Amino acid sequence: xxxxxxxxxxxxxxxxxxxxxxxxxxxxxxxxxxxxxxxxxxxxxxxxxxxxxxxxxxxxxxxxxxxxxxxxxxxxxxxxxxxxxxxxxxxxxxxxxxxxxxxxxxxxxxxxxxxxxxxxxxxxxxxxxxxxxxxxxxxxxxxxxxxxxxxxxxxxxxxxxxxxxxxxxxxxxxxxxxxxxxxxxxxxxxxxxxxxxxxxxxxxxxxxxxxxxxxxxxxxxxxxxxxxxxxxxxxxxxxxxxxxxxxxxxxxxxxxxxxxxxxxxxxxxxxxxxxxxxxxxxxxxxxxxxxxxxxxxxxxxxxxxxxxxxxxxxxxxxxxxxxxxxxxxxxxxxxxxxxxxxxxxxxxxxxxxxxxxxxxxxxxxxxxxxxxxxxxxxxxxxxxxxxxxxxxxxxxxxxxxxxxxxxxxxxxxxxxxxxxxxxxxxxxxxxxxxxx
Ligand SMILES: NC(=O)c1ccc[n+]([C@@H]2O[C@H](COP(=O)([O-])OP(=O)(O)OC[C@H]3O[C@@H](n4cnc5c(N)ncnc54)[C@H](O)[C@@H]3O)[C@@H](O)[C@H]2O)c1
Numbered sequence: 001x002x003x004x005x006x007x008x009x010x011x012x013x014x015x016x017x018x019x020x021x022x023x024x025x026x027x028x029x030x031x032x033x034x035x036x037x038x039x040x041x042x043x044x045x046x047x048x049x050x051x052x053x054x055x056x057x058x059x060x061x062x063x064x065x066x067x068x069x070x071x072x073x074x075x076x077x078x079x080x081x082x083x084x085x086x087x088x089x090x091x092x093x094x095x096x097x098x099x100x101x102x103x104x105x106x107x108x109x110x111x112x113x114x115x116x117x118x119x120x121x122x123x124x125x126x127x128x129x130x131x132x133x134x135x136x137x138x139x140x141x142x143x144x145x146x147x148x149x150x151x152x153x154x155x156x157x158x159x160x161x162x163x164x165x166x167x168x169x170x171x172x173x174x175x176x177x178x179x180x181x182x183x184x185x186x187x188x189x190x191x192x193x194x195x196x197x198x199x200x201x202x203x204x205x206x207x208x209x210x211x212x213x214x215x216x217x218x219x220x221x222x223x224x225x226x227x228x229x230x231x232x233x234x235x236x237x238x239x240x241x242x243x244x245x246x247x248x249x250x251x252x253x254x255x256x257x258x259x260x261x262x263x264x265x266x267x268x269x270x271x272x273x274x275x276x277x278x279x280x281x282x283x284x285x286x287x288x289x290x291x292x293x294x295x296x297x298x299x300x301x302x303x304x305x306x307x308x309x310x311x312x313x314x315x316x317x318x319x320x321x322x323x324x325x326x327x328x329x330x331x332x333x334x335x336x337x338x339x340x341x342x343x344x345x346x347x348x349x350x351x352x353x354x355x356x357x358x359x360x361x362x363x364x365x366x367x368x369x370x371x372x373x374x375x376x377x378x379x380x381x382x383x384x385x386x387x388x389x390x391x392x393x394x395x396x397x398x399x400x401x402x403x404x405x406x407x408x409x410x411x412x413x414x415x416x417x418x419x420x421x422x423x424x425x426x427x428x429x430x431x432x433x434x435x436x
Contacts, residue, residue: 001025001190004073004080006102008035008066010046011122011157012083014164017044017051020058022193028066029073036066050165070102074109079118079186082106083157086123096133099123103134107141110150118151118186120176126211127204130154130177151183154203156210174198177206219289226287230276233283260435261419262397263300263334265323267364270294270332301334303434304395305341307415313393314348319384319407320398320418321353328355330369335397335417340372351380352387354400388412396431 001024005016008030016039020026030036035045042056058064067073074080084098099121106119119138121130135146146152154177159167173196176187184200191198201209228238246253257264264270273293280287308316323333330336342349358377361369369376381387384406388394394407394414404421407414414431421431 001079001186002077003027003190004029004077006030006070006073006080006082006106007084007098007123008032008039008045009083009085010048010161010164011159012081013039013044013046013051013055014048014159014168015081015083015122015157016064017054017058018165018168019190020061020064021054023063024190026058026064027073027076028064029068029070030066031068033068036068039064039066048164049162054165070105071109071112074106074117075113077117078115079120079190080106081155082119082121082123084123086125094126094129096125096129099125099129099134100137103137104141107138110138110142110144116151116182118153118183120153120155120183120187120190122155122157124156124210124214125154125207127207130203130207131179147180151178151180151186152203153178153183153187154206155187156206156213158210158213169194171196175201175206175209177201177203179203222289226289229285230280230283230287230290233285259419261433262304262417263297263337265297265332265334265337267323267329267331270297297334300434301337301341304338304415304417305345307434308342308347308393308395309345311393311413311415313391313413314346315391316342316347316349316393316395317387317391317412318342318349318351318395318397319353319387319403320396320400321351321356321380322398325398325400326355328353328357328361328365330356330361330365332368336369336372338395343373349379350387350389350391351376352382352384352403352406353380353398354402356380385409 003019003024004027005012006029008016008028012028016026016028028036028039038045039055042059044051044055055064082099082102084102086099087095089095110117121134130152135152138150138152139146142150144150156175158171171194174191174194176184176198178184178187178200188198224242227241231238231241250256273290277287277291280290318335318339321333321335321339322329339349339351358380384403388406388410391412394410394412396403396407396414396416396418399418399420416431416433419433
């Protein structure tokens with residue numbers, strides 16, 4: 001394909017060089033003359049292992065060139081990849097001025113172009129940026145409509161500097177956010193040489209994914225550093241702790257605990273986070289990340305309360321009470337807290353949990369719930385349908401089949417706190433979660 005790459009910085013140079021090495025014809029567009037000159041000389045404007053060789057080979061093969069003429073690049077290519085910077089403004093907000101400048105240049109050039117042209121944005125942008133900000137700019141400058149007059153896509157870039165070329169060729173997957181099938185087909189053709197699977201999603205999902213990845217990487221670094229700070233005073237070398245930590249690929253380095261739903265609870269997580277943060281305080285150690293966990297968790301419970309109250313339902317059925325399905329452990333269950341709060345607000349609550357039987361509760365478990373829900377035996381029902389009788393709203397806190405079937409059969413609105421059921425799942429059509 002003939003591809004124009006706008007912005008020859010870290011991402012643009014690597015993208016241009018790798019695509020040109022794969023037989024695409026690539027024209028880089030860069031306003032800084034010195035960068036374009038270096039590319040034309042087969043040299044890299046950035047320090048990146050292996051990039052000089054790749055650029056030189058592409059120049060010698062005649063598959064790569066660079067220019068500052070945006071209009072000529074649009075006329076010549078069938079697809080453009082936008083890799084300009086999206087820096088922070090002083091207040092932390094995202095500066096889209098470079099992307100908008102490129103959108104205006106591309107848009108004007110598209111006015112005079114009859115062939116369908118695809119604009120694939122690679123610059124990291126918050127969800128909504130492409131469809132709400134960049135597309136209107138392209139449409140205004142071109143006089144055409146996205147999806148029919150030209151194609152638009154968001155393709156997040158996952159490369160890391162210093163290993164950028166390997167990361168480009170061996171991504172975990174490619175993700176393209178598109179609105180029309182012609183654009184999807186063009187991107188499939190462009191990236192066809194990659195062995196990694198290609199996922200097609202809507203544009204905001206693709207935009208959000210990049211932030212989720214980078215935020216998680218930041219959380220990981222901070223987590224490891226906070227662990228080291230808190231354990232240092234106890235003479236622990238946390239490098240060894242983390243070496244073992246990462247070997248648990250079932251619970252630690254795995255998809256577990258990474259699905260949005262409801263708050264955490266149970267007899268261990270809240271207690272242990274509390275102990276760690278208290279220990280840190282006693283050592284005059286600040287752990288901002290760890291210290292944020294319990295307040296964030298409490299916010300999740302509060303959000304659920306507000307969502308239920310906002311529905312106006314006065315009779316609510318809660319399906320699932322223990323901190324996770326399949327256990328009768330009610331200690332620090334966020335569903336117990338939610339029940340307390342709902343009852344406190346005058347909501348008539350009925351509860352069904354396939355495992356919880358008040359007469360079988362013993363020890364600290366019994367004491368915990370007796371203090372918080374002293375009338376549990378009066379509001380607890382022995383089946384899903386019994387709990388749902390007379391209810392106006394279902395709050396689903398378990399994926400147990402008897403509860404899910406009862407919720408579905410009731411036809412009532414469902415607030416799904418499990419996060420298990422997607423909108424595409426027929427079971428969950430119309431069900432809402434706290435944030436979806
Ligand atoms: N650097 C990374 O490792 C990395 C990885 C993934 C994603 N990203 C994202 O990719 C984007 C680009 O990052 P980068 O580090 O390559 O940026 P960069 O600052 O190194 O490069 C941007 C280039 O765009 C050029 N430019 C500015 N206006 C232009 C215009 N109107 N037309 C053409 N070119 C123009 C600049 O001169 C510069 O050479 C950012 O949104 C960044 O968040 C970066």
